[in-house]
Amino acid sequence: MCLILAIAPKSSTSVAQAIWDETYTLGRDTFYIATASGVVGTGFAANPSGVNTAFNVLVKAAARKQATSVTNIDFFVIHGSTDAPTVDVAVQGGGTIVNDAKYADQTDYLSVPASSYVLNIKDASGATTLVSYVADVTALAGQSGVVLASGFLNPAANNNGPAFGLYVALSSGGNFIPLAVFTSVNEVESTLETKFFPNPTNGNFNLYVNTTADATVSAELFDLSGKSIKQLLNNEAVNGGLVRNFDLSYLPSGSYIVKLTNGGEVLNQRIAIVK
Numbered sequence: 001m002c003l004i005l006a007i008a009p010k011s012s013t014s015v016a017q018a019i020w021d022e023t024y025t026l027g028r029d030t031f032y033i034a035t036a037s038g039v040v041g042t043g044f045a046a047n048p049s050g051v052n053t054a055f056n057v058l059v060k061a062a063a064r065k066q067a068t069s070v071t072n073i074d075f076f077v078i079h080g081s082t083d084a085p086t087v088d089v090a091v092q093g094g095g096t097i098v099n100d101a102k103y104a105d106q107t108d109y110l111s112v113p114a115s116s117y118v119l120n121i122k123d124a125s126g127a128t129t130l131v132s133y134v135a136d137v138t139a140l141a142g143q144s145g146v147v148l149a150s151g152f153l154n155p156a157a158n159n160n161g162p163a164f165g166l167y168v169a170l171s172s173g174g175n176f177i178p179l180a181v182f183t184s185v186n187e188v189e190s191t192l193e194t195k196f197f198p199n200p201t202n203g204n205f206n207l208y209v210n211t212t213a214d215a216t217v218s219a220e221l222f223d224l225s226g227k228s229i230k231q232l233l234n235n236e237a238v239n240g241g242l243v244r245n246f247d248l249s250y251l252p253s254g255s256y257i258v259k260l261t262n263g264g265e266v267l268n269q270r271i272a273i274v275k
Contacts, residue, residue: 203249
């Protein structure tokens, strides 16, 4: 079957006003998933890997309507963040499930038991965890879908668009399911209690650290691409509570990660700057 797919603005009155169109030849008895991706207009940051970010529709042929096992969830991954670099995705306590994915890449299907996982988004080397998400898919046994990275690492450089996030979209339809940020990247009992306030902030925020034992704490601020922005604490002795104030008003709006370390313990926590 031949199909012409056209995308037009919501204010359009005819197909002649389409901003994008493509002709597809579809196979009989085959399920497809189409995902709108890219940006329209000006004022958007270039992709760091040099990938064209103009609006496009990504098509997954031979897509799955349901999981191959009633106890599993089947999914593939789409890198849909136009200003994000090439990344790996690893399951905490397990292996790498996505290797060197750049913008607009679609992976093959994975089939995993319907359980709760922590997904670590890593830089292309696989050595540094940029941010981690909780993917609790326990209730999705027997279903299939897409794990989609969407939004911008730096909204201020992209017409103040939505911030980067990870979502699950089910083949059966319905709203995207946002995944929550996981605050600890080590499966150890934390000796650190940390708070950032206010969060979101306009750039001025307080870092509170409390320890259950004597500790030597470092804290470093990163953007979501893994670039180090500022050393907040450098091997600071903490015995009890510590509060430090930081002025980050010079940074653009967006999400950032504060990486705190105490010996072998590592905590990653997100802060949002909104102006």
